[in-house]
Amino acid sequence: MKQALKLILSTLFGACIGFGAVVLCITFFTETTLSEFFGNMGNIQLSRLLLSCILSLTCLILAVFVQIILHEGGHLIFGLATGYRFVSFRVGSLTLIKEKGKFRFKRFSISGTGGQCLLSPPDKPYEQLPYFWYNAGGVLMNLLTAILALVLWVAYPEIPLPLHLFLLFSFICGFFLALMNGIPLKMSGITNDAYNLILMHRDLNTRKYLALQLAVNAEVQKGVRLKDMPDEWFPNDEVTDYRNIMQVAVKLLYISRYVDRKEFETAHVLFSEIERHKEEIVGLYVKEIECELLFLELIGERRKEEIERLYTDKIKRYIQRYKIMMSSKQRLLCALALYWENQPERAKEIYEKVARKRDKYLLQGEVNSDLDIMETMLREAQIQA
Incomplete structure (x- = not known):
């Protein structure tokens, strides 16, 4: 019962967020006020509303996925640049490893993490371990790509709607991930990048x-x-x-x-x-x-x-x-x-x-x-x- 209630509540919460995102996108891109939108909901075709929902949620999911990859890519790039060596790169449960000189995919996951980039440390005494850039790389990558997405979103308002939505959600998700990992936090006891630093x-x-x-x-x-x-x-x-x-x-x-x-x-x-x-x-x-x-x-x-x-x-x-x-x-x-x-x-x-x-x-x-x-x-x- 407890698990079922949790599932129902999380589903309803997700639906509310999704609906809210759709309403904001529709009112923003159609120059419709919120009062006009809710006052004219009866005149909006159901198919149009569903299409808007699907488009917005698809762009949101894609933006989240891309920002997770970029976050782990930041750890990888800054880690390799400071002497670390590649071991594995995971998004969700899909894990890329290098085995016997060849890259291959395997499955692995850890509760409380959406991804993970693991490298082997450089051959130095631990007192000289270059720890800052490896740990901060994910936050920096999210922040930089979020700013870039915002600049492109503002500079090119006439691009196709799906791409425009993707840039908007990339900014929101990138900035959110940067905050979640850039502000020292413990989530379910697991420390984030800033806390580790x-x-x-x-x-x-x-x-x-x-x-x-x-x-x-x-x-x-x-x-x-x-x-x-x-x-x-x-x-x-x-x-x-x-x-x-x-x-x-x-x-x-x-x-x-x-x-x-x-x-x-x-x-x-x-x-x-x-x-x-x-x-x-x-x-x-x-x-x-x-x-x-x-x-x-x-x-x-x-x-x-x-x-x-x-x-x-x-x-x-x-x-x-x-x-x-x-x-x-x-x-x-x-x-x-x-x-x-x-x-x-x-x-x-x-x-x-x-x-x-x-x-x-x-x-x-x-x-x-x-x-x-x-x-x-x-x-x-x-x-x-």
């Missing part, structure tokens, strides 16, 4: 955390497992601020190495320790921590009350949402089928499906690790049977 300006360690995350991500996409990366990349630093998303991210990478090494008891202790601070941690990371704790409980003590505590409806939905893009969720489903649902054949099917589709996953190092762990689980289950 402030963190890195104030704290040298935050620059180190950014460099580590980018370096690890680049290697994971190449197929390198966490356990095979240099030890010095994973300092066991104490988390002093659990609201600092970068500190927590590096800590989670450090703990995840123990899972990859199959040192499950140590991983369970460390994940349990960080879970105690879940009220301070961004929601996305809390779900990841709970998924890993659920997995570790399934292959460990298998306490019924603990599994039921962790395996909530919220976590079930999270698993279903990301199971196609993240092999770690398939590893969890394999453990659930094997140890909770007592369906060894189902567990084997999950493993075989991941093995067949391994090349489609973005995080190749993660899928290599998860397949290895699932193989161990199935082999030990067969021995015990």
